[in-house]
Amino acid sequence: MTSVGKHSSYRVPTGWPFLMREMHNKLPGIDDRIAVLPDPADPTEYEDIADALWDLFLVVKNLAPSPNATGCQRHPGGPVDTEAPAGWGRCLLCNHNRRISHPEAKKAMESATSH
Numbered sequence: 201m202t203s204v205g206k207h208s209s210y211r212v213p214t215g216w217p218f219l220m221r222e223m224h225n226k227l228p229g230i231d232d233r234i235a236v237l238p239d240p241a242d243p244t245e246y247e248d249i250a251d252a253l254w255d256l257f258l259v260v261k262n263l264a265p266s267p268n269a270t271g272c273q274r275h276p277g278g279p280v281d282t283e284a285p286a287g288w289g290r291c292l293l294c295n296h297n298r299r300i301s302h303p304e305a306k307k308a309m310e311s312a313t314s315h
């Protein structure tokens with residue numbers, strides 16, 4: 201016997217279909233709350249919306265592939281180099297090693313930090 205429903209043995213499913221439903225269920229509610237906000241609204245009224253958006257964000261984030269901000273195979277979760285020279289990757293760890301072994305880059309970095 202197969203029965204799917206909200207009986208006592210019903211378990212909350214995890215995974216793709218559940219997250220998709222969550223996303224579609226949550227978004228209209230948030231949209232409605234934003235629509236009824238007075239203009240200007242009391243700053244505290246945004247708190248509930250921010251919480252709801254954060255909740256939605258976490259659901260959608262679980263649907264998205266985990267990001268590789270550094271673009272680095274060796275350090276996918278490492279720090280990002282925001283001042284990477286043109287043509288270099290965004291991995292701070294790799295770029296640090298590169299700067300150490302790259303005299304011109306090292307000199308440029310030293311003169312940049314001595315200002």
Ligand SMILES: [Zn+2]
Nearest residue numbers: 272275291294
């Ligand atoms: Zn790296």
